[in-house]
Amino acid sequence: MSKFKSFEEMKQICEEINASHIPDGSRFDEAIDDILSDEESTADEVVANAYRHLLQTVDAEIETIEGKMKLSPTCRKGCAHCCYFPIIVTRLEAKLIWETMKQTMGEEAARQKITTYVENYKDKLSEITSLDFRTDADFKYKYISAQIPCPLLDTETNTCVAYDVRPIPCRTYLNYANPQVCADDLVPKEPFSYEFLYRYYMDGLHEVIEALLYGGEEVSFNYPFDLMEYDYLPNFLQEELKNEQPEP
Template sequence: MSYKSLNEIKGRLEKLGTYELNEDRFVQIADSALEYEKPVDRLLNGYQNLLSEVSNQMGKMDEHMGIKPSCQMGCAFCCYFPIIVTRLEAKMIIRAIEQMEPDEKLALQSHLKDYFKKHEEKIDYCTSLDFEHEDTKFDYMKEQLPCPLLNTETNTCMAYEWRPLPCRTYVNYLNPKICEDQLVPEETVSFEFLYEDYMSNLNQVAKEVAYEDNELLDYPEDIFEYNYLPVFLKQWINRGG
């Protein structure tokens, strides 16, 4: 299979400036989520569907630019990057795990317990890094600490439908071997600009839910507290999750 060169990809990416983002769609999703009867269902629906819309918009951008990501099933090099999320997002992932079928849930909980035991020293070091520092991604990647939700035998995500924004917005349009050969490959494009529409509307859902059920989440603290995903998941497992 032949892959486009970096210059070819950058040429296609210039078309991204003419793409019209459908911001109203994010608002519609948040409004629809608030129609659910149970507060927890409003949050889960809002979280999952807003993330799905991010993926949907990225797919439309690819069509607009005339390119496709070269990422493939079983390619998990980016699953060793530091994943930074809010406490609210971590709570949504945990809620989703808790609602899995019993066998699937128990298997994932067992996986996480083994993960935190096996990688204890690496986790302590990696999660002590200042995630706002420019060198952190490289220092984190040097340790080759897999994401807690990665099945390293199959190189697949164990909570794929609920994977957070950083997992969705990192894509490679070049030869996948670049990810294999380089710890931190040059990113051809950043889709971080989608974060504002995603998070502002998730915040709106969380705010409305908090007025009705303040035990479900700590608002606004859960929105503003950021940390590594392993930190939040380890806290949950240590509480008996």
């Protein structure tokens, strides 16, 4: 008996998850209470902690569902097929990822990483990050077909340079079928997306920031706009890099 789930099995699993295993949000409520109990950090630090904490809560919810459904991902370190997918985030998420990159890699290494990325893929990158993801029904296929890696991917090791703070789309897309399906098809039908967790995560970020602002705290970003503006991650990271460069 195959240890990999078939497409038909995944359809049944999807139906059962949607019918019986959508979370009630209580785990996110507990996370928010924990985040807001921090009275020593600055508002910006609390927001950065909230981003990490809520991402970890998403991971925990996925693990709970996997346990109930007896699922085990076939995704493995070094498998990077989905790292060529379009990753769409808010401006604030990109800022938080960028700050984490500078902290973990070092500022110069982080800047060089994005600079080299843009130089290597400049022509195709400009084309695919101009695709209208709101109106173009085929944008995902067009983007993936270009085979431009995510800016967070180390293409020598096939690992993520910001794995702990990788965005929601990266965390909620999981394969339980034969991993070969991801190699054989640009947009395989077998993988499962826990995209229903996005609402809890995003509502949590808004709730934390609004609580800080209502409490008289100040943040360095433009709320709510930075948490409502969406674009491709490469576009936002290029902007972050450009904003740090001294004017001539």
